[in-house]
Amino acid sequence: MKTRTVNRKQKLNGRYLLPLVLLGYALLYNYYPDKTIEALSKSLSTLLHLLPVFLLVIVLMGIFTALMSAKRIAKLLGKQSGIKGWVISVVGGILSHGSSYIWYQMLANLREQKVSDGLIVTFLYTRAIKLPWLPLMVSYFGYAFTVLLMLYIITGAIIQGMIVEKTSLHK
Amino acid sequence: MDYPSFIQTFLKSVKGFALNLPMLMSAILLTGLFEVFITPDMLSSLFTGHILYDTLIGTISGGVSAGQPFVSYIIGGELLDNGMSYYAVTAFVLSWVTLGIVQLPYEYSLFGGRFTLTRNLLAFIFVLLISFATVQTLKLLS
Numbered sequence: 001m002k003t004r005t006v007n008r009k010q011k012l013n014g015r016y017l018l019p020l021v022l023l024g025y026a027l028l029y030n031y032y033p034d035k036t037i038e039a040l041s042k043s044l045s046t047l048l049h050l051l052p053v054f055l056l057v058i059v060l061m062g063i064f065t066a067l068m069s070a071k072r073i074a075k076l077l078g079k080q081s082g083i084k085g086w087v088i089s090v091v092g093g094i095l096s097h098g099s100s101y102i103w104y105q106m107l108a109n110l111r112e113q114k115v116s117d118g119l120i121v122t123f124l125y126t127r128a129i130k131l132p133w134l135p136l137m138v139s140y141f142g143y144a145f146t147v148l149l150m151l152y153i154i155t156g157a158i159i160q161g162m163i164v165e166k167t168s169l170h171k
Numbered sequence: 172m173d174y175p176s177f178i179q180t181f182l183k184s185v186k187g188f189a190l191n192l193p194m195l196m197s198a199i200l201l202t203g204l205f206e207v208f209i210t211p212d213m214l215s216s217l218f219t220g221h222i223l224y225d226t227l228i229g230t231i232s233g234g235v236s237a238g239q240p241f242v243s244y245i246i247g248g249e250l251l252d253n254g255m256s257y258y259a260v261t262a263f264v265l266s267w268v269t270l271g272i273v274q275l276p277y278e279y280s281l282f283g284g285r286f287t288l289t290r291n292l293l294a295f296i297f298v299l300l301i302s303f304a305t306v307q308t309l310k311l312l313s
Contacts, residue, residue: 013195013280021197024204035207043203050199058188062181090280101198101202101274105191108281118280121290127296128268130240132282140248145313148305149261163293 021139038153046099061106065082077115089119090154093126100127122161127155194277197210201273205237211246214263218255225259230298233266243267257309269294 029036064073077085096103107120129150130137138146188195214232218225247260248296270291279287 011190012193013191014197014277017197017276018200020192020202023201025200028204028208032208039203040200040208041203042206043200046199047196054188054225056254057312058184059181061184061187064180066177066180098270099198099274100271101277102276104274105187105282109187111282119284121293124290125269125294128265130232130268133244134224134239136241141242141251142309144309145257145261148242148308149265149301152304152308153265156301160293160297164289167289 010147023094028142032080045078045133050098050102053102056097057102057106061109064110073113073115077110077119079114079117079118081119085116085119086122086158086161089122090157093123093157094129096123096127097132100124103127116165118161118163120137120163121137125157126154128157179267191277191281194280197273197292198277202237205235205273207221210234214246215250215253218250218259218271220254220256222256222258225256226262226299226302229259229261229263229302230266230270231293233263233298234270234295236274237271240264240268257306258302261305262298265301266295266298269298 019154025036025040031141075081077088082154103123107115111117117148135148137149141149150165214236215231217228219228234245243264245263250260250263251257273289275287278290282290
């Protein structure tokens, strides 16, 4: 499994999917030109919106690797990290901004440095808590609903992380 | 800070991102398509008023939808106004941000099939569990 990951890393990821998606756009443009242009425009707008976050993630990845040895990262966020690891994972997930896929590359790098799968799963699930949108959620669904949902998301994220720890996905 | 070392690791990060750029662009382009072609009206029409069925539909439709989270709040609010259950709406809002069809290929390419399948399966199950727990607790409190 590890060898496959290394081999994959050296190749261009998505070299088959991207042409397929572009072909899909071309086909859809024949039938729904306005909607396809709108989809393209929304995608570009998403890309522009995400650019600062991309930069942040790249810098964070650089800082992580430069400042912390693989051994230290494994100690902080590895299987033996204990409560500290769970807290970092939950808080990091809540504070991380933008779409999940922006963080995938960084998480995959951390995973290679022995960060536990459970903590990655917990991080990704707690990203469901979108701090900037909480006021809007409260206005639509009320305080009680929002607070309860947030508490259950954190609890659920930790339980999922623990389940993944037990199953040892990454040996 | 070891400056040269930081530059090296920074460049390595840039290279890592560059290698994943086509996959990332695919995910972003798919998000645009899903946002435009899967409309709020289309999603609303899937709900029937049956709690269990609607909760399941809420989970699936939230998972295949794409866009900013506030869109799910707006649709969820409209669904509630139209008499849909809190279970279904909670599942819809939660799966919008925890499940994502468009990012599956990217996740698979970086983490492998076993991780991706397990994580998404767990996320799916927990959307249902959290929806029921949230609404039940709300009922108990009120």
